[in-house]
Amino acid sequence: MKNQEQNSNTHTGVLLINLGSPDSPKVKDVRKYLIEFLLDPRVIDIPYINRQLLVRGPIAYGRAPRSAEEYQKLWTEPDGSPLIAYGYEVRDLLQKQLGNGYKVELAMRYQSPSIADGINTLKKARLKKWIIVPLFPQQASATVGSVLEKVMEEIRKDWIFPELVMINQFYDRPDFIEAWAEVASGYNLQSYEKIIFSYHGLPQRQLFKADPGHHCKANIECCQKITRDNQDCYSAQCFHNTRLLREKLKLPEEKCITSFQSRLGRSEWIKPYTEDVVKKLAQDGFKKVLIISPAFIADCLETIVELGMEYKDLFIEHGGDTFDMMESLNANPAWIQSLTNMVTER
Ligand SMILES: C=CC1=C(C)c2cc3[nH]c(cc4nc(cc5[nH]c(cc1n2)c(C)c5CCC(=O)O)C(CCC(=O)O)=C4C)c(C)c3C=C
Numbered sequence: 001m002k003n004q005e006q007n008s009n010t011h012t013g014v015l016l017i018n019l020g021s022p023d024s025p026k027v028k029d030v031r032k033y034l035i036e037f038l039l040d041p042r043v044i045d046i047p048y049i050n051r052q053l054l055v056r057g058p059i060a061y062g063r064a065p066r067s068a069e070e071y072q073k074l075w076t077e078p079d080g081s082p083l084i085a086y087g088y089e090v091r092d093l094l095q096k097q098l099g100n101g102y103k104v105e106l107a108m109r110y111q112s113p114s115i116a117d118g119i120n121t122l123k124k125a126r127l128k129k130w131i132i133v134p135l136f137p138q139q140a141s142a143t144v145g146s147v148l149e150k151v152m153e154e155i156r157k158d159w160i161f162p163e164l165v166m167i168n169q170f171y172d173r174p175d176f177i178e179a180w181a182e183v184a185s186g187y188n189l190q191s192y193e194k195i196i197f198s199y200h201g202l203p204q205r206q207l208f209k210a211d212p213g214h215h216c217k218a219n220i221e222c223c224q225k226i227t228r229d230n231q232d233c234y235s236a237q238c239f240h241n242t243r244l245l246r247e248k249l250k251l252p253e254e255k256c257i258t259s260f261q262s263r264l265g266r267s268e269w270i271k272p273y274t275e276d277v278v279k280k281l282a283q284d285g286f287k288k289v290l291i292i293s294p295a296f297i298a299d300c301l302e303t304i305v306e307l308g309m310e311y312k313d314l315f316i317e318h319g320g321d322t323f324d325m326m327e328s329l330n331a332n333p334a335w336i337q338s339l340t341n342m343v344t345e346r
């Protein structure tokens, strides 16, 4: 009876959606994941035939075994991928904070738990309103765009629709910046010579496609300042995110660097590349560096392995001493509060 009462009070569904991980770090599962992920035309935006050849050939057989080795470095038992484990932890904490009025579900854009399952659960619960929260602070077609397209695909043939709220970005919310400041309070920021703010990269051509006014020059001068013209530009949002955090943390401008990691393929991506920045700092004699990655709301392959292991090795190989990676928001209470605000104010 109690459950029935609780269910009848529930009016709003919240679907948290992140990128997704392979089902296991075995090569066959990593291959399946990479194929689904990289065949998405919003991610590898080249002609259909070229994409099929690239993904089902060199990526499936060349990259998948190397990626599987990387996934093996971060996989934990029994939780598996940290990205997904933190996803469930955040879902449960948010559910607790929001209470009976809301039903919070977790989904991943690729692999599992699937968006189709998450949407079906919301449909069965007969809720009046759904709030879709892609867990990407800055807007990119490859992430937020792809998630929202998939959600629409899952409901487009329905004959009834809930009131639907889709969140497209949240990088500049004061409570999101506050959540990062909360994590940063565990570090002695003064003790670092340089602080790198590293965001996931994107091919430059994707910035141009997302720029109907043909404004973006995809360089630091252009994207450095957020304006009405470039307010939806991923790169400009990243630079602005750094500025907001730098001001919040009272860090001098010359101490902070914005850069972009995880380039894939040979085309030009947003610059500067984190790899080049890390190498140059070490070569220029800097010994102690902190790296923060505000594009990821949970630790994952990109932070734990790429920043925390590979770039750390690179820094030390080129003469640096200390390369610390700040952990992500994960299940930090201030982050749960930020999500709570995002949902309840809609
Ligand atoms: C934070 C936002 C992200 C953007 C923007 C993004 C763009 C993007 N990614 C690839 C290719 C890969 N990304 C991979 C992993 C990965 N990417 C993100 C987030 C963004 N990607 C996350 C959170 C993760 C980690 C997932 C995990 O399980 O921990 C991978 C897989 C790993 C590997 O083989 O390197 C690939 C490939 C492209 C091409 C792209 C933009 C076009």
Ligand SMILES: [Fe+2]
Pocket (backbone or CB within 6 Å): 200, 262
């Ligand atoms: Fe990625």
Ligand SMILES: [Fe+2]
Pocket (backbone or CB within 6 Å): 215, 216, 217, 218, 219, 222, 223, 224, 230, 233, 235, 236
């Ligand atoms: Fe720009």
